[in-house]
Amino acid sequence: MSDPAFFGYGSLVNLATHDYADPQPATLPGWHRVWHMTDTRDAAFLSASPGGDGIDGIIAKVPGADWAALDRREGAYQRIDVTDALSAPQPTAVYSVAPHLAVTADPEHGILLSYLDVVVQGFFRVFGEDGVTRFFDTTRGWDMPIIDDRDTPRYPRAQRLSAAERQLVDQSLKRVQP
Numbered sequence: 001m002s003d004p005a006f007f008g009y010g011s012l013v014n015l016a017t018h019d020y021a022d023p024q025p026a027t028l029p030g031w032h033r034v035w036h037m038t039d040t041r042d043a044a045f046l047s048a049s050p051g052g053d054g055i056d057g058i059i060a061k062v063p064g065a066d067w068a069a070l071d072r073r074e075g076a077y078q079r080i081d082v083t084d085a086l087s088a089p090q091p092t093a094v095y096s097v098a099p100h101l102a103v104t105a106d107p108e109h110g111i112l113l114s115y116l117d118v119v120v121q122g123f124f125r126v127f128g129e130d131g132v133t134r135f136f137d138t139t140r141g142w143d144m145p146i147i148d149d150r151d152t153p154r155y156p157r158a159q160r161l162s163a164a165e166r167q168l169v170d171q172s173l174k175r176v177q178p
Contacts, residue, residue: 004065004091007082009033009057010046011115014122017157020060020070025126028094029054029085035141036097037109041076043154044111044144046119047097055138056127059092110145113169114153117161120169132168142176 003021007028011017032052035044048055062070071079077095086092123135136142149155150166161169 002090003061003063004067004093005059005061005088006070006079007048007057007059007086007092007094009048009055009094011118011122011157012060013056013058013126014118014157014159015058015125016159017118017122018060018073021063023058023060025056026059026086027054027056028082031055031082031085031094033135033139035111035139035144037144038076038097039109041109043109043115043147044141045076045097045115046139047077048094049096052138056123056131056134058126059086059088061090110147112153112155113146113148113150114155114158116146116173117150117166117169118155118157118159120172121159121161121165124165124168129168132172136172136176139176142173143178146173146177 007026015023030052031048031050031054033046033048033055036047037044074095077097079093080096081091082094083092120132123131
């Protein structure tokens with residue numbers, strides 16, 4: 001039996017943030033991404049939810065079905081089976097926001113730019129500029145405040161971006177923010 005897999009649609013697309021085996025580009029049909037703010041986290045985070053035209057991401061293997069480390073990393077989420085939606089050859093899960101989390105509208109819980117940088121860098125490296133455009137277009141919640149923490153990143157898996165990658169993030173944000 002082959003190892004199960006996960007579908008990553010945010011920071012997990014940035015392969016520099018993990019070492020899961022055999023990552024492959026994929027699209028999860030019938031889903032969308034959305035930014036969430038909750039009292040249990042200091043900043044907004046991405047989630048995937050059913051309903052939408054589909055989202056790009058990666059599928060990677062979870063060796064030996066050892067979900068413990070990934071479950072810790074994705075602690076505010078629940079694991080949902082999406083094997084059928086992906087027509088995957090092995091059991092495949094996506095992490096989606098846990099339904100018990102209380103939503104907040106506190107602007108202190110906005111989108112960390114260091115987190116968004118990691119996500120966009122991953123999409124750029126896996127899918128190119130068109131993939132970055134699709135990421136922004138298939139993600140809801142861009143009306144949240146952006147917290148510029150680039151100089152002192154609060155996101156624990158922050159990455160160094162090239163000047164071109166930073167410009168791509170900044171230009172894309174200008175396009176989608178109200």
